[in-house]
Amino acid sequence: MNLQVILGNFALILFVAMCVTGVIWFLDIFYFAKQRRAAADVALAAFDGRNAKLASEGIKTDNTSRHAIEAALLRQPTWIEYSGSFFPVIALVFFLRSFLYEPFKIPSSSMVPTLVIGDLILVNKFTYGIRLPVLNKKIIDVGDPQRGDVMVFKYPKDMSQDYIKRVIGVPGDKITYENKRLTVNDKPVTYTAKGDYLEDEGLEYHQLFDENLANVQHQILNNKNKRTIELGQVDNFPNREACVYSYEKFTCIVPEGNYFMMGDNRDNSLDSRYWGFVPNKNIVGKAFFVWMNLGNWKRIGGIH
Known part of the structure; x- marks a missing residue:
């Protein structure tokens, strides 16, 4: 996104x-x-x-x-x-x-239902280390992204663009996504069905689930009419050899110094499945708060 x-x-x-x-x-x-x-x-x-x-x-x-x-x-x-x-x-x-903190605006639906179009969010700039402005070079190490974090980063294919996704895999992790279910280091992620969710942008229903990833519980969407992976949209990216793809399954080993990112709207998100891993140097910060949505004031609150 x-x-x-x-x-x-x-x-x-x-x-x-x-x-x-x-x-x-x-x-x-x-x-x-x-x-x-x-x-x-x-x-x-x-x-x-x-x-x-x-x-x-x-x-x-x-x-x-x-x-x-x-x-x-x-x-x-x-x-x-x-x-x-x-x-x-x-x-x-x-x-x-x-x-300290940087504001951003969400313009698309790849992180629905966690973040929706029009959300104005705050990003913590020091959680993952102090970086030089403009150059984005880390000078003081504070911490590292953890599985389940919602993270803003520079899009690897265009460093002028900021993207936001959820951290699924950290360096060394084995990530498997099969039949729209995650397995991390051979341990299946747990899911709880929550019924249907009407997505405003497409005006269609999706399956809503609670996903428990590394004890971080959040909601995700699946579209039963779409494949697990659209192979035609997979790019050639650095460390592409670390991933094995088929239409209903893929497995990636996250290289050192990189992170595997996915949107919560799983079938409406171009993410690490398609354009690859996010290097540590691309990290901007951790999204933690929705401070305004002019169309829906109830959106104000923490990001999970």
């Missing part, structure tokens, strides 16, 4: 804006402000000199305009004033979304 932020590569845009406004703010403090002060001192000295001469000639002077002259000469140009006002705000937003 493609996650859309407001403006394309927003992290890069924010970084550039912070740098530009920060440089202007810095230059104003240490250079432009001093220039304005020096110009004001020269003008005020001339003003005081003229007044002193007039006073010596017995002419009454008006000093009220002195303050207006000083204020006008010390006033920041509009472009500097706006930069100085925006810089701390932009810097704070950049820090928060780079190291």
Whole structure:
């Protein structure tokens, strides 16, 4: 699933804006402000000199305009004033979304019923380690993704796109998906039927199940009219040799430093079954909270 932020590569845009406004703010403090002060001192000295001469000639002077002259000469140009006002705000937003929490919007249905179209979610950026903004390079190791986590990551085939799926397999795991049932390291995942689910986007019913993956219980959807795997949609991807495919079954051994991801809407999700594993370097963070859905306020709450 493609996650859309407001403006394309927003992290890069924010970084550039912070740098530009920060440089202007810095230059104003240490250079432009001093220039304005020096110009004001020269003008005020001339003003005081003229007044002193007039006073010596017995002419009454008006000093009220002195303050207006000083204020006008010390006033920041509009472009500097706006930069100085925006810089701390932009810097704070950049820090928060780079190291703490980042918002995303869900635009499609591959994670239904866990996440639906229009959900605005928060992603924890430090659960899986502290990473450099824009470059997304880990500099401090905090933790690793666990089976059952809902994770945001850079799509391996296009690093400019952010995707969201559920972690099914961690490095070294043997993942088998047969007749729409998961087996992890030869241990079958347990399922409980919950009846039918009407998917709003396709206006069709799906089978709803509770899936217990590594003690993380969540809901998934199956479409009984679709095959377990559509072989024609499977790409050639790195470590493709680690997987064996047929129409009703596939098995993959997750390589070191990689993760196997699947959508909860199992038959309406292009995921690791089709485009391969997610390298550790692609990780963005852990999705943990729906903070808004303008079409359904009841959606607000934690992500399981």
